[in-house]
Amino acid sequence: MAAAQRESGATVFGYYVQDPERYGVVQFDAGGRVTDLLEKPPSPPSNYAVTGVYFYDGRAPAFAKALTPSLAANWRSPI
Numbered sequence: 001m002a003a004a005q006r007e008s009g010a011t012v013f014g015y016y017v018q019d020p021e022r023y024g025v026v027q028f029d030a031g032g033r034v035t036d037l038l039e040k041p042p043s044p045p046s047n048y049a050v051t052g053v054y055f056y057d058g059r060a061p062a063f064a065k066a067l068t069p070s071l072a073a074n075w076r077s078p079i
Contacts, residue, residue, distance in 0.1 A: 006055060006057060007057065008057045008059075009057055010054060010055060010056045010057065010060075011054065011055040012026060012034050012037070012050065012053075012054055013050075013051045013052075013053040013054070014026045014046075014048030014049060014050055014051060015048065015049050015051050016047050016048055016049075017047055017048075017049045018047070020041075020044035020046065020047045020048070020049060021040060021041065021042060021043075021044055022040065023040065023049035023050065024037055024038065024039045024040065024049065024050040025037070025038055025041060025044045025045065025046055025047070025048060025049055025050065026046055026048040026049075026050060027045040027046060028045070028046060028048075037050055
């Protein structure tokens, strides 16, 4: 399925790199689905760097509206 045709969920694009500890990386479950995005982890769970290209379903605006800053001034999702 093409990412732009997805009716629900999201698509995160990644690029295989040799030195993933230098990048934000994607963590996958056993089925190959994304479970987390980690920024420069010391022990990367994969070699797939996050490229910054995403496709979201129609729920994205509601999720974005619900974001609030954490005490560290990072944005955190309520889900």
